[in-house]
Amino acid sequence: MRKKDETKEPRILDATAEIILKEGAAAVSTVKVAKHVGISQSNVYLYFKDKDDLIMSVYRRELNKIDATGDLELATDQSIPVAKRVRGYIKAVYDFALANPDSLTLIQQVKFLLGQHDTNPFEDYPEHENVVISVLQEAIDAGVIKPVPVSLLMSMVFSVIHTHTLNLQKNRYASNDYDFETFYSLIWGGMKQE
Amino acid sequence: MRKKDETKEPRILDATAEIILKEGAAAVSTVKVAKHVGISQSNVYLYFKDKDDLIMSVYRRELNKIDATGDLELATDQSIPVAKRVRGYIKAVYDFALANPDSLTLIQQVKFLLGQHDTNPFEDYPEHENVVISVLQEAIDAGVIKPVPVSLLMSMVFSVIHTHTLNLQKNRYASNDYDFETFYSLIWGGMKQE
DNA sequence: GTTGACAAAGATAGCTCTATCTTTTATGAT
DNA sequence: ATCATAAAAGATAGAGCTATCTTTGTCAAC
Numbered sequence: 001m002r003k004k005d006e007t008k009e010p011r012i013l014d015a016t017a018e019i020i021l022k023e024g025a026a027a028v029s030t031v032k033v034a035k036h037v038g039i040s041q042s043n044v045y046l047y048f049k050d051k052d053d054l055i056m057s058v059y060r061r062e063l064n065k066i067d068a069t070g071d072l073e074l075a076t077d078q079s080i081p082v083a084k085r086v087r088g089y090i091k092a093v094y095d096f097a098l099a100n101p102d103s104l105t106l107i108q109q110v111k112f113l114l115g116q117h118d119t120n121p122f123e124d125y126p127e128h129e130n131v132v133i134s135v136l137q138e139a140i141d142a143g144v145i146k147p148v149p150v151s152l153l154m155s156m157v158f159s160v161i162h163t164h165t166l167n168l169q170k171n172r173y174a175s176n177d178y179d180f181e182t183f184y185s186l187i188w189g190g191m192k193q194e
Numbered sequence: 195m196r197k198k199d200e201t202k203e204p205r206i207l208d209a210t211a212e213i214i215l216k217e218g219a220a221a222v223s224t225v226k227v228a229k230h231v232g233i234s235q236s237n238v239y240l241y242f243k244d245k246d247d248l249i250m251s252v253y254r255r256e257l258n259k260i261d262a263t264g265d266l267e268l269a270t271d272q273s274i275p276v277a278k279r280v281r282g283y284i285k286a287v288y289d290f291a292l293a294n295p296d297s298l299t300l301i302q303q304v305k306f307l308l309g310q311h312d313t314n315p316f317e318d319y320p321e322h323e324n325v326v327i328s329v330l331q332e333a334i335d336a337g338v339i340k341p342v343p344v345s346l347l348m349s350m351v352f353s354v355i356h357t358h359t360l361n362l363q364k365n366r367y368a369s370n371d372y373d374f375e376t377f378y379s380l381i382w383g384g385m386k387q388e
Numbered sequence: 389g390t391t392g393a394c395a396a397a398g399a400t401a402g403c404t405c406t407a408t409c410t411t412t413t414a415t416g417a418t
Numbered sequence: 419a420t421c422a423t424a425a426a427a428g429a430t431a432g433a434g435c436t437a438t439c440t441t442t443g444t445c446a447a448c
Contacts, residue, residue: 003445004395024307026220029435040397045437112306113218148376149367152357156380159353163346173343182342186350190384196415196424223405234427239407 009047011037016058021102025113028055052114059110062103069096075135082139083192089132090157090187094180097161101169104162129154145191153191160187203241205231210252215296219307222249246308253304256297263290269329276333277386283326284351284381288374291355295363298356323348339385347385354381 015036019028030051034041048054066072071092075085097104136153139145145153160183168175209230213222224245228235242248260266265286269279291298330347333339339347354377362369 024220026218026307030437031435041436042398042438043396046395051436109306112303113220146376146380148372148380149358149361151361151366152354152377152380155353155357156350156384159349160346163349164343167343167345172345178342182340183346186340186342186346186384188384189386189388190350190380190382192383194383196413196426198425224407225405235406236408236428237426240425245406 004046008037008039012039012044012047012054013058013061016054017102017106020055020058020106020109025055025109030054055110055114058106059114062100062106065100065103066096069099071095072131076131082135082142083144085135086139086145086191087184087188089135090184091180093157093161094183097165098175101165104158104165108162143193146193148191156190157187198240202231202233202237206233206238206241206248207252207255210248211296211300214249214252214300214303219249219303224248249304249308252300253308256294256300259294259297260290263293265289266325270325276329276336277338279329280333280339280385281378281382283329284378285374287351288355288377291359292369295359298352298359302356337387340387342385350384351381 012033015033016028019032019036028051030044031041033054034044044054048057069092072089074080074088075092077085080088132154133150136145136150140147140150164178164183167173206227209227210222213226213230222245224238225235227248228238238248242251263286266283268274268282269286271279274282326348327344330339330344334341334344358372358377361367
């Protein structure tokens with residue numbers, strides 16, 4: 001009984017992620033991925049059911065990275081004032097984005113490609129999003145932040161921080177030109193209830 | 195000498211836009227577009243040089259719609275205080291987005307698809323963006339808004355308003371549940387210098 | 389070593405697509 | 419009515435891709 005190469009699956013995912021970042025999610029093909037890894041094209045199908053599975057696996061891996069950081073945990077601690085927990089959430093996204101500069105881009109790319117499908121495959125992975133949604137909703141109910149749709153708040157956080165990491169990658173400015181407080185005040189200043 | 199059908203080019207663009215909205219920009223093909231319009235596939239090439247030209251034309255048409263609204267003009271009026279001009283810019287984006295619910299999605303989709311190309315084709319169409327950038331930069335210089343990268347401010351405006359229009363399309367809430375002041379205070383509260 | 393089982397490569401059917409070249413059709417001008 | 423011209427359709431070459439089926443290779447157990 002022959003064993004599977006344990007390093008191969010992550011290498012396939014790495015190659016796929018690289019193609020997504022360089023050429024966009026639509027440009028992914030099993031041919032390119034295999035060539036990139038140095039294996040046969042059909043070999044990919046031994047590790048992933050089909051192309052969608054491959055791309056969704058890249059997506060899930062990035063989501064798991066977010067969960068694994070665990071910085072979100074203090075956002076759930078009910079003994080902390082809700083405003084501080086919102087700050088904890090924003091800080092967690094910020095830290096994660098800086099530590100994993102490509103993650104948000106990958107997530108966005110895959111969502112963009114597959115989010116148009118008839119059956120949205122993302123409804124199934126809202127675990128950590130639930131935490132975020134409930135904290136923000138709680139803050140709204142407590143009158144701490146403005147009563148606006150939570151989806152709006154989340155996309156604001158996401159876009160500000162993601163744009164910042166993209167700017168860093170493009171060397172539009174140095175990483176120490178702006179710190180967390182800059183972005184936090186930009187986001188919090190908007191959402192906080194006066 | 196036979197004349198070209200004047201309605202055909204816009205109909206081709208309409209079909210392309212529809213496909214982008216329904217299936218994503220990556221799903222556009224001349225075959226699908228032609229079938230959608232009810233013409234032969236090769237006929238598309240009489241109106242557009244190649245597929246990229248077709249997709250970029252959809253993009254340019256949406257940009258032109260923005261320019262055509264002209265609401266941005268009051269943002270350039272130097273006699274108005276800069277804070278009011280920033281508000282004018284945000285209002286212009288808001289009004290435009292509500293009047294053209296698909297425009298921002300189309301622009302985003304095309305940017306996402308072609309923005310990964312080696313040669314970025316978007317550098318050539320920054321006309322109205324220049325206006326926006328200079329107003330925001332002016333506001334920063336005047337100490338009216340926080341000294342953060344202008345790209346960050348723009349993506350914040352874009353994402354908040356775009357998310358709102360998407361929420362409306364998905365019927366997540368009614369259009370009169372929130373008004374412009376809601377979103378303006380969300381954005382302005384963040385960027386304004388205390 | 390032989391063998392069984394499975395990994396990996398190879399090969400291929402069948403599809404979609406782009407862009408061009410060729411043929412047909414429609415229309416404005418004479 | 420004829421003709422020139424360009425629009426439109428038709429046909430096709432050539433490429434890339436997916437997913438499956440077949441063959442080969444490799445390793446572990448005995």
